[in-house]
Amino acid sequence: MRAPVPTSAERAGARHVDVREAFADHGVCADEPxxxxxxxxxxDSCHPNKAGQAAxxxxxxS
Structure with a gap:
């Protein structure tokens, strides 16, 4: 079995970061979206605001 070919993102050193838990209480309709x-x-709709970008x-x- 051959090893999987790395994607362009992997070759560039990119990594996936799951922010769903951090954003859980900060959706569009939250007290602090x-x-x-x-x-x-x-x-610009549905994109992070200043606080979201900081998160x-x-x-x-980390």
Whole structure:
């Protein structure tokens, strides 16, 4: 059996970080959301806000 061929992301040193648990109480409708709801421009909708970006950074840095 041949070894699996690494993906481009793996060759570049990327790793997966699961932030679902950290974001669990910070969805769009939460008291302290970390994700934008529907905003203008709509391309920014459902993306992390400043607090969400900080949470992603903390997850990546750990």
């Amino acid at each position: 970390w994700i934008h709801g529907l905003v203008s421009p709509t391309a 992603y950074f903390a997850a990546l840095a």
